[in-house]
Amino acid sequence: MNGHLLSILLFLPLAGLIPLLLIPSDQKRSLKLCANAVMLAGFLLSLLLVFQFDAAAAGYQFTENAPWIPSIGASYNVGIDGISLLLVMLTTLIGFLATMSSWSAVEDRLKEYYALFLILQTGMLGVFISLDLFLFYVFWEVVLIPMYFIIGIWGGPRRLYAAIKFFVYTLAGSVLMLLGILTLYFQHAQEYNVYTFDLARLLNTHMAMGAEQFVFWTLFLGFAIKVPMFPFHTWLPDAHVEAPTAGSVVLAGVMLKMGAYGFVRFSLPLAPHAASEPWVVNTIATLSIVAILYGALVCLMQKDWKRLVAYSSVSHMGFVTLGIFALNYNGIAGGMLQQINHGISTGMLFLIVGVVYERRHSREISAYGGLAHVMPNLAVVFAIAMWSSAALPLLNGFIGEFTILAGAFAANKLWAVLASLGVILAAAYLLWLYQRTMLGEVTHEINRKLRDLSLREWAIFLPLIAWAVWIGVYPKPHFDVLDKPVRAIVERVTGGAR
């Protein structure tokens, strides 16, 4: 079984579709149980990866390779290194928690709802473990479809607009990415006379600068829209705000990471010369810093709780891309860790909005106030999530952003100075949000009757809190698994530049 651990993990959610579809639609409890059980099984199974993963070994582990479409050189080629390991763990955990958070939030068309989440889960896992570009692209696109339905059917009032905007926007980026992949594929065939989508072999391609730039920029567009980077972020507030809670959690917690992962796994190693040109690096770093500051400033203006959290994603993902394009060890390692942190903290923040929304059906910040008196448990959880997001020491966000800033400082001091302004702004908008919603007197009588966290909701938050504290107090295991792959990438980019 261990030889196929990744495949089992990948296709488990799809296999879970079969029992789910067989359960009659009116047996809501069984449907929920079935979906949760499949997701939990996926998470437990992924723990095996952690125990068997060898951080000291270079290259990919748990690899599987089988021919798929030999006539075009596409194969079923999967495997993980430290970067993907963390993301796989994040995916299985967030996927499970998102499903669990829907238990009482969604009562409508349950079968379709959970079926879409299961398909989504397979798609996301596939993106993080594919070592074949064709396979990667297929999974990348597969992810879009269930998310479209999740936003469009169970979303908020402007869900139809948000769903199609999300779909068309990200699709436009990914079809251009396909052109980049095909160019690379063709360039490789010209050099070696072999048509293949195998990542390991494509890495040997030597392209002329023009072709490499084309590959880099088309891939860049695909990934930058997904992250989303500054001028391409406009789909995000709509999609995140309109999506149901579980949808927002998965979107922010996992799907945004596909973009940053793409940069590190594909853009940098495949087009190292184009990626390390000074003007390219400067442009992308500038865009990242604009995203950090602009996202944070917009957060300060928000009246809508969920929209605030959504814009904070733009700001935090700006840190991740800044770290990546610092092109040094600290920057990339910090960026990779920070995206896990962002998944944890923003996941929690969206879950908190969900908890409150489920009880009160309002996302206006002004509809709340003094909730700490009514829901003390929630206030504690929110405080942890807020500190984690605002990079307070001893919590995960601090480690990630600190490492990124160290990397950015080494690359360009001005970047580090500007980006650290973002940290301050983040503290400002988060604390202000906390103050307006949790502290003070209860401003609306109706809020006095709100229930505090239930046991199930505690069970959702606890693993995330535990992981946040673990990274904050003892990040070493995480940096250990990131060490080899990040070193390899840095070597490739800086070695390639000279």
Add this chain to the structure above:
Amino acid sequence: MLPALALASFGCVVLLLEFLLGKARAAAARQWILGLSLTGLAVTAWTLWAQQQALDGRRLTAFSGAISVDGFALFFNWIFLVASLVTILISYRYLEIEGEEHAEYYGLILLAQCGMYFLATGTDLVTIFVGLELMALSFYILVGFLRGERRSNEAALKYFLLGVFSSALMAYGFSLLFGVAGSTRLKDIGTAIQAGDLHDPILLMGLAVTTVALLFKISAVPFHMWAPDAYEGAPTPVTAFLSVGSKAASFALLLRFFLEPLGALRDAWQPLLVAVAVLSMTAGNLAAITQTNLKRLIAYSSISHAGYMLLGLVAGNETGLQGIAVYVLVYTFTNLGALLVVAALRSKGAGRGTEEDLNDISGLAQRNPAYAALMVVFLLSLAGLPPTAGFIGKYYIFLSLIQTGHTVLAVIATLYVAVAIFYYFRIVKRMYMGEAAERASLISSSLGVRVALGITTAATIVIGLYPEPFLRFAEISLLR
């Protein structure tokens, strides 16, 4: 030659059946007529299979070069067979609902397929022209088969007038080519062109006129005006047959023409095709956005598909040609599937008089989740998203453009995928997020519809997930 004989003889027998049996008895024998038509297809399939075996990668010519049976021709003939099979399977119930059960209908489908056979195999101008007219005449009648409906009549008339016009152009173009080469054989024309002056005005005139007629047949912009009206007015199974069979046959002809005799004139026709392809994708995709009638929407989208297929010819390398073959194959199953769902929307009573617009499909996911889910698969495939078959078709087209350095064209073509998803998902939006309309039509499912759906869905998904055997099939077909 045998497949054509089988089609023609079965076609004629079925056509005359109602006349021979008398109206009353023919009505009673409806199922037998269906059975006879299907037997005709089975015999055709058997003869095609026998030819495929006998062929063994070679090229057989017959009637002193008037037709040539090769992998290319057989590949397209299999596609025609699938198209008529699916059409016949869904027609039975459809005609019953419309009250137009006549044996001629099936006869005409078989005869149209016979015409297609000659379009794919013909290597002589006269053979090709006869095949083209046989197909077109059958379609003129089929499009107007709902005699009681104004839309159907109007569609038939428009299609007939424009169709005859394009046939006349084609005849004129053929006569010019004959004038240049002194022979009606494509091979001789090719040799004559290569030997002669490539800038001969008569030759270029012949090229231009023939091209216009061919573009009309594949409904490429700016000769596409007939398609939305004809597609909308025709009985839905005929729309399916027209959009798939007729288009595939015309593409077979177009490919044979541009690659064999006109290959030497590549410099002259390539820029022309670039413009036509870009215009087709643009007009088709943009016009489809505002359509509310499902069949019109699919008609405009099929115009854009013609644009994509032409891009394969623009690239003109092996990948491009294989791409066209794969694209035609994929498009056949997918478009048939989508129109099949539209056809199933029509039902007795409540559905009588539906206009097949977006309102009819509204809330379908609640009433018929299976049909709605299948429609999503077909639409995704039409748009070209993995893991459906449509992606594989687009993949080859994009790759061929990259290989031949047409980067700008590739960017335009890929961005139109995002546009396409916008209008295809207007349908999905109505199915999944729309309220069920008052006069919501119920799905009328019959055994034939279910079998046809099974075939199209299986192909759409299997080609998407495991395309290998189909790619090999399309590869062999273009080896000469």
